[in-house]
Amino acid sequence: MSERRVGIVGYGVMGRAHAYAYRTAPLIRPSATTFVPVAVSGRDAVRVGAAAASMGVEAMTDWRALVERADVDVVDICTPPGTHSLIAVAAAAAGKDVICEKPLAVTALEAAQALEAVRSAGVRHAVGFNYRRLPALSLMAQLISEGALGEIRLWRGTWLSDEFVDAAIPFDWRFERSMGGTTIADLGSHLVDLALWMVGPIVEVSATSSTFVTSRDSPEGPRMVEVDDASSALLKFAAGAQGTLEVARSAPRRPCDFVVEVNGSRGTAIFSYARLNELWVGYVDEDPRHYGLRRIRVEHPSHPQTAGWWPLGQGVGYDASLVNQAADLAAAWPDGSYEPDFVQGAAVVDVCAAMERSAAERHWIHVAP
Amino acid sequence: MSERRVGIVGYGVMGRAHAYAYRTAPLIRPSATTFVPVAVSGRDAVRVGAAAASMGVEAMTDWRALVERADVDVVDICTPPGTHSLIAVAAAAAGKDVICEKPLAVTALEAAQALEAVRSAGVRHAVGFNYRRLPALSLMAQLISEGALGEIRLWRGTWLSDEFVDAAIPFDWRFERSMGGTTIADLGSHLVDLALWMVGPIVEVSATSSTFVTSRDSPEGPRMVEVDDASSALLKFAAGAQGTLEVARSAPRRPCDFVVEVNGSRGTAIFSYARLNELWVGYVDEDPRHYGLRRIRVEHPSHPQTAGWWPLGQGVGYDASLVNQAADLAAAWPDGSYEPDFVQGAAVVDVCAAMERSAAERHWIHVAP
Amino acid sequence: MSERRVGIVGYGVMGRAHAYAYRTAPLIRPSATTFVPVAVSGRDAVRVGAAAASMGVEAMTDWRALVERADVDVVDICTPPGTHSLIAVAAAAAGKDVICEKPLAVTALEAAQALEAVRSAGVRHAVGFNYRRLPALSLMAQLISEGALGEIRLWRGTWLSDEFVDAAIPFDWRFERSMGGTTIADLGSHLVDLALWMVGPIVEVSATSSTFVTSRDSPEGPRMVEVDDASSALLKFAAGAQGTLEVARSAPRRPCDFVVEVNGSRGTAIFSYARLNELWVGYVDEDPRHYGLRRIRVEHPSHPQTAGWWPLGQGVGYDASLVNQAADLAAAWPDGSYEPDFVQGAAVVDVCAAMERSAAERHWIHVAP
């Protein structure tokens, strides 16, 4: 059993969640290679120290030093979106494989730079669209790719959060576009990744954005909020399907309610994250006496991404998506392929950028090829 | 107790449902004036005869004769959308009050003609947007107008049906645009009415439409389908809110699943027609320990549109919206006012027409004032 | 088309609901015979007058006079349970067919007297267990009787209401056992009827009862409450199944939440009244990839008790159960058979009486044959 040593850049929620995943993946799904965190970096020495202690790894305050450690094989980037590309480029230059949290970048240019860097360096690369590794969403993708739902005609995705509802939340990096990215980039990227994965390329978008709380307090006085509170978009897929996408951080009492539905010529499938162990599916050719949708408990051994998890009915949580991601990476690297990688990550950024531009220019935008 | 004699044009599902409502309204909510159907018209003598017998009224095969009967005070139009305006104009000319099923018309011009006719004739007019009379949607409107949800920022409405999924359904008037109207007009008009009622004028739209089954069999051979299977739109409200609207008749195993949600600065409210006795509501200022949404059983005597109905928890169905509509009309006419009337009905058509044009021209369209 | 003239005894919620049903049944499901209310009786002249006006029938203050009217063919008993048997006996003696609201009586003796009276008189008889006429419960019974669920092993029924939660509600006839009957009799009788209908005879019960608010105010001072607030029971069915039943009027914010579930050797079916247009069903032999339960929208034309109702997805309410009951009675009488009749009604009372006795004596009780 070989080890791949991981350096985690960023000790926030995502850094900690990734550490959790590396720690548990071998227990859920043993593989020949295991990922073992060895260091975590962050600017605040006290806080990164505490985080490192809880992870059982070394603390560092300079991410560049972490990236260049000889004992680091894989760099896992868990910092704010605006820093992803820079760190990825540095990691690639240091010859490290790179796992980057989503979105790959907050602009199409930065995403392209990151992609170019890993390609030039010949290192492996992955983007942390963890929801692909939830059993229910995996089953949904499987049903679509098998044709069980027929030709996909309609796709809809919404992500409703209340993160920005409170006007009293002071300005921080999340409201700074070059650091946090738009809400389209932050929440929308997950939805776009799922859409591209399940239905294929998006060719054209029409979008609109609103910022309801336009300025927020900061130690230096009020600052303009640079990102959207909410955005919505119409989508045209290359394969002929039509879609709608909506993201909002201004929906009271909606913490992270993301819903994805597809309607095909032969069936419908619906996933609602608030019930992440379930998938609703109905087919047109079923006995009309059973007219309706079935609620599949996606915990059966025959379902994807359930291997090693709990007995049917016990249910997994958010962490399972990350543990499965870590297990799939451990199984795929260093010799095999893993998706989504920077190619997919950059494609997502392209769609998000097209939405941002459409919202600004108020007309349909072709997604850059 | 005075009687207003009603002539119903059309004996299909809607004609029958209206007859049901007139029959039961006096029992649910007695009023000084009662609406009493006296005749129903339809082209097929055998079928209209059977329908008339079940309604206990006279059958007629000529709607023009019905409209001109001396013993008819109110004409209730329950025919396909493309005929609404013509019949409304004739009824107004005959001096009758007019109740018209939604949508008021399939084009903005026809809607304007109908509105002009009732205004010129000085007759009363109403449009059958029955869902406004559901207790749960009434409560939702009430909470918004009272400011309980704060300033409305986001509105979303979807209506998913599987009416057109089956490609083997032969061509009929529903696929003929000048008769059945688009899916935007048919299903979308309900959503637009609710949006205008709750959030106020819509000023701009960007829409897109698809027809997945482009031709259907007819006795004369294949005919081109003239209406959309599915459409979606981005909305800008005059008051600053942003919205999304989606209608589809191509969603398998989704019979009539319409959902309306608003997010305001202080709260969220969600209505799902499949659970029409419920409204989900949450406020930002609640104890965080109660974080979430409450499911209101909208059957309490303190709720609107519950008077005369069943004990709390027993639940009403679709019919209650029509019975409440009939009771409200009986209470309002002949001396008071009733909404929605042709003014609102025409405003809805204007928004739908803007969406249709936007989908055709593929850019944002200002809604005609 | 012949008419059967109905005299309704009692103008409360149930009297009004039955009047509603007679009025609408011909429109939903036309039949050769129609039931036409002609009179309603009640002790309070003013209130029964108002009720009669809204029903469009004659008001009477003496139920005995109503029962003996020559122009009454059918007596429909909608009074408190403790009066059912007396009125039924009088109606039978007058040669009238009898429809009696549930429960048939509050004691086994009274039930037997009512049954004996209709048998001796040779009149027709029916008991108002209306929920049998809901599409979803009808489908559930159909699936069981067809064997789709296999051999039934477990049955559970609960009915949770908050009717008696408030200790400030003053004493009235509902708290008087000889008039209102126990909660077992009032709510439990519906559940028992469904159990007997679907699973067959119950042979033995063990029950327990509690009264949490033991005395209530009355104009004459505090009075002892004579009925249970809540009761629960273990059941043994003749066919080998085991069951649990619980009824409560002391469950806050649970207005009328009745749930019935069966588990058979081949499948499960669940009905929850709060979603009365749905039935949940799952079979052991389905593809494990579809593991779970399907939510049937019981509104398809292939479903029982949907004839004449609204388009799929629109949904019916409580009233539909009564309208279907009225339509079935009109179709069955005067020449055919109808169930549940007094035989079934008395069998339900026998089971309820056994539960009451078991709760009092605190041991298992065999249900009287």
Place this chain on the structure above:
Amino acid sequence: MSERRVGIVGYGVMGRAHAYAYRTAPLIRPSATTFVPVAVSGRDAVRVGAAAASMGVEAMTDWRALVERADVDVVDICTPPGTHSLIAVAAAAAGKDVICEKPLAVTALEAAQALEAVRSAGVRHAVGFNYRRLPALSLMAQLISEGALGEIRLWRGTWLSDEFVDAAIPFDWRFERSMGGTTIADLGSHLVDLALWMVGPIVEVSATSSTFVTSRDSPEGPRMVEVDDASSALLKFAAGAQGTLEVARSAPRRPCDFVVEVNGSRGTAIFSYARLNELWVGYVDEDPRHYGLRRIRVEHPSHPQTAGWWPLGQGVGYDASLVNQAADLAAAWPDGSYEPDFVQGAAVVDVCAAMERSAAERHWIHVAP
């Protein structure tokens, strides 16, 4: 930071789940003491070897040797129920602290022996009723103990599983009463623990049991199944509340659907495991316009057992209950107290034993004090 070294007896699902919990607890909730697994035992050398490798600990085939290892501070018993007491007694004799999976034992005698052993040895003891550590059930207990629901009147708990539905499942230890315990002991013990924890002592029970598949294949031919497929019980609590409990492993397509509800004089709370991040709560004194139950998303920082977990709305799974249990144990031991311990574990066995006896003797049974 000190370490407590854990020896896990049993490498099945529970052994693995406990190892998972020890591994992740320090990351979720760091504490001064951490539990570190050092060895796992099992009879099958190959399988225990694989399990040990995935856990990163030493494999042993003799549990007695594991219990006596000098480097083991805590013995964690994850074997079939019938072996719990024996191993607990041995562990106590070796001076080890003991964590025992539920139920503590399959007979009251064995439970008493285990309790006596840990008391005599003066070692620490805990029982793995992990569901107490779910945020939603913790909140439910908190609301009750604070009096938010008033005086508790009704408690109901059901656990529906399909584990034994298939008659083709061959005989194994689960069907052997002295090894697997009854379904009352296996599933019911969780419900009883929750009931005792939330509502207090149960004083009397009336129960009934059924075994629908009475014999199962074994290599030696058909063997009689010794345990119940399904059992139900009526409960009387010392404080006056009334309860019902039902457990079944014969409910098709119900994998692990456990539901617990309490109705108090002031409110209702409902937990359904299939949606383990939610709690439904309603109070009698709320504005009637908000009549209904609220669905609390029990993921807010103000909620119990959420510390260290994911952002609101992301959701936890089964594992969180075990991780929280491990974190609480690490925080409590070696110096503080932890509940539930063997005292509570034995009290649960007493209630289960009373149910078993009641089902056998068919009368009410007083729970042994």
